[in-house]
Amino acid sequence: MADNMKLLLISSFLCFVVYASNGPVPVVIWHGMGDSCCNPLSMGSIKKLIEKQVTGAYVRSLEIGSSIEEITMVCSKLAADPKLQDGYNAVGFSQGGQFLRAVAQRCPSPPMLNLISVGGQHQGVFGFPHCPGGNETLCEYVRKLLNIGAYISLVQAEYWHDPLNEQEYAEKSVFLADINQERSVNATYKSNLLKLKNLVLVKFLQDTMVIPKESEWFGYYNPGQDKKLYTMFESPLYIHDKLGLKTLNDTGRITFLSSDTDHLQFTEQWFIDNIVNKFLM
Template identity: 60%
Template sequence: MKKLWNTLCLLIIVSTIYKVESKDATPIVLWHGMGDSCCNPLSMGSIKSLLEKQITGVYVRSLEIGSNVIEDTENGFLMNANDQVDLVCKKLKSDKKLENGYNAMGFSQGGQFLRAIAQRCPTPPMKNLISIGGQHQGVYGIPHCPGKSSICNYVRKMLNYGAYVSFIQNHITQAEYWHDPLNEDEYKKYSIFLADINQERKINESYKENLQKLNNFVMVMFNKDTMVQPKISEWFGFYKRGSVNETFTLKESDIYIQDKLGLKEMDNKGQLHFLSVEDDHLRISDTWLINNIIDKFLI
């Protein structure tokens, strides 16, 4: 009888610990990339399931930009990036499960969009930002899209026509992080999203203060990336001014040297992490995610 009682007591203790762990699991917010949606079972749906499997009791919210999956996918091409960020900010503030803070994982363009959330929307607090293939200095090259997408073809035509034309800047998502190294002045003047969050025109001190509230800012680059041009944008680098061949690193950039976003200070404190995957854009295994992201930054 005593042995049975001791066993029951142990089970109660283990059960209590389990419940505490479940309750204390930091929620996770996911933002998908171009051409994807919140709930695709082969992409975000799979990531969501993996996180829920690996982290006991975790609440995972995969962002839907629109009222359904079709709108969500279309809005990744045709909705103003600033409007998307404003919409998500409202969604996060109204989600009671996030009020004590959350971790964020952005995939491809979702990476820079979630960084904009960290800078512009500090409530609820973002704890860790994981950017997987995000283009933090933008792109200068028209990406390919999965399948034969008519929207992709339309976007390509618009970007070829002129990324900094007002109508295109306001209505083509990819134009809003288009960064022309051959015409930096035009980029800084007319980019309505990227030039703003990268403090290219004027310094917004709240952007810097809010970003520095992160515990960790993790950037994942795909070393064999054929979609993002240049791929070093995934580590906050880019093409040198006037060149489409030579690149610079984050530490060589004005953003870092002048510490416009507080990244230099964050780096000195060990808050910046640069990881890489030996594969093409967003080709990432569950094992890699578990070992390098989930176990290190999300648990």
């Protein structure tokens, strides 16, 4: 009788292990600047949508601010979460996209499996939101004013990238220049990013918030001016494979997606068809 009970307990345990290992991969989402983890009109609805579509999925919406100092805190929180220890998928919205990339590069445990950047500014920005508009001269003037103190303000210094002075950007950027290997090459950043199964980059074709919008696909302005743009494939990051982007692409692990809308303006069905069904199931 005792032996039968032991067998029953062992069988039950094995069934649990099999079920747990075959269950849905947990999802971590990170909001953009000015948003919050649980806004029912944004991250709250995204969390519910994923939970509805991926039955039984554990979805953690990060209750964190928009400062780069929060990345270390996020790494600690993820490492302490027992539900994430076998790996998780990450979805970052706007600034949350490059913040989660920093997590992938700096904190490989627990392992991030798929990184989905929805409108993230991976080469930074050089412009005022919703500009250019009807008056390009005014927009250019505003941009020059912003540029004067860009690397003094912590918020600006996180993602501001002045193509007219690449040296100052590389020296003074407190975040982006580091994770993009602009000052020195950190081999660990590259090896950690190469652990991803997929890197998914979403660009909004009518984006008036992120300038230039090509930053969402790792494109940016050619150095020394702010008109002509290069693509990811023409960037030093890609050509010299500083981050592993070329290796990821050569192995079929980068996906470029687009939405013909303004910044973060997508339908639930678009998100289900392009993100949930393809990368979170």
